[in-house]
Amino acid sequence: MSQISNAIATRDNGPEAIVRQHKDDLTLVLPSHVKGETWMRLAYGALRSNQQLMQTATRNPGSLMTALQECARLGHEPGTDSFYLVPFGNEVQGIEGYRGVVERIYRAGAVKAVKAEVVHENDHFEYSPDMDRPIHKPDYFGDRGSIVGAYAYGVFQDGSTSKVVVINRAYIDKVRKESRGSDKASSPWVKWEEAMVLKTVAKRLEPWVPSSTEWRKEQLRAAAEVAAETSDTAAMYREPAPHDDFNDEGPIEGELVD
Known part of the structure; x- marks a missing residue:
C-alpha cells in the first residue's frame, strides 16, 4: 500500500x-x-x-x-x-506542562504575575516564612550545580504576594518516583527535568491561587447574584409612596406597616 x-x-x-x-x-x-x-x-x-x-x-x-x-x-x-x-x-x-499550569492560573484573572524558579546548589537562595518573597541570585553564566529545589508564588492584582511554595530535592524525587516510567529515556523527567520541576512547584502553588477561567465566571455570577439580591432587598424596604400604603379600606395585603 x-x-x-x-x-x-x-x-x-x-x-x-x-x-x-x-x-x-x-x-x-x-x-x-x-x-x-x-x-x-x-x-x-x-x-x-x-x-x-x-x-x-x-x-x-x-x-x-x-x-x-x-x-x-x-x-x-x-x-x-x-x-x-x-x-x-x-x-x-x-x-x-508547566506552561499549562501557569496559563490556568492567569486565566482565572486573580493574579497579574506568577514567579517560579528552579534553585541549583550553587545559587544564592534565602527564604523564611517571615519574608514576603525569596531572595534568589543565580549565576547564569557560571556552574550552577545540580537542582536542589524550586519555589513559586503569585502576585495578585493589588500587588500582594500569595503563599510562597518551596520544594526540596527530596520532594522532587518523590514526585518523580511516582511518575510512571520516569527512568526511561522517553520520560519527560529524563528529557526535560527542569520543566518538570517547574511544573511540580507550580502544581503545589495551585491551592493558593485561583487557577481556571471557570473560577472567574463563577465569581462574576456570584457577584451578579449578590447585586441582584441587594437590589431586591433595598426595593423591599424602600419607603413606599403614600398612595401605595393604604387604600380606602386599610393596609394593602402583604404590605409591612409600622
Whole structure:
C-alpha cells in the first residue's frame, strides 16, 4: 500500500476518525475561551506530525481519547507546550506542562504575575516564612550545580504576594518516583527535568491561587447574584409612596406597616 493510501486509511479508519466521531463530546467540555474548530485541527495536527504517536493511538485509541478529554477539560491546546501527547509503551499519555499550569492560573484573572524558579546548589537562595518573597541570585553564566529545589508564588492584582511554595530535592524525587516510567529515556523527567520541576512547584502553588477561567465566571455570577439580591432587598424596604400604603379600606395585603 502506498504512503498516500496509508494516509487515507489512517484518516478514514484510524485515530483521526475516532477523534472526529467524538468531536461533540470533546468540544462540549472546552471552556468558553477555546474555539472548538481550532482545537480539533490542533488535535489532528498533533497526530499527523508524530508517527510514533499515531501508531500508539492506532493500537490504543481509548488512551488517546482519555488524554484528549483531559486536555479539553483543562482548556489547553493538544500537542503544545501546555499539554503534551506522549506515546508511552502501548498508550498515549496526556501530560500538562508547566506552561499549562501557569496559563490556568492567569486565566482565572486573580493574579497579574506568577514567579517560579528552579534553585541549583550553587545559587544564592534565602527564604523564611517571615519574608514576603525569596531572595534568589543565580549565576547564569557560571556552574550552577545540580537542582536542589524550586519555589513559586503569585502576585495578585493589588500587588500582594500569595503563599510562597518551596520544594526540596527530596520532594522532587518523590514526585518523580511516582511518575510512571520516569527512568526511561522517553520520560519527560529524563528529557526535560527542569520543566518538570517547574511544573511540580507550580502544581503545589495551585491551592493558593485561583487557577481556571471557570473560577472567574463563577465569581462574576456570584457577584451578579449578590447585586441582584441587594437590589431586591433595598426595593423591599424602600419607603413606599403614600398612595401605595393604604387604600380606602386599610393596609394593602402583604404590605409591612409600622
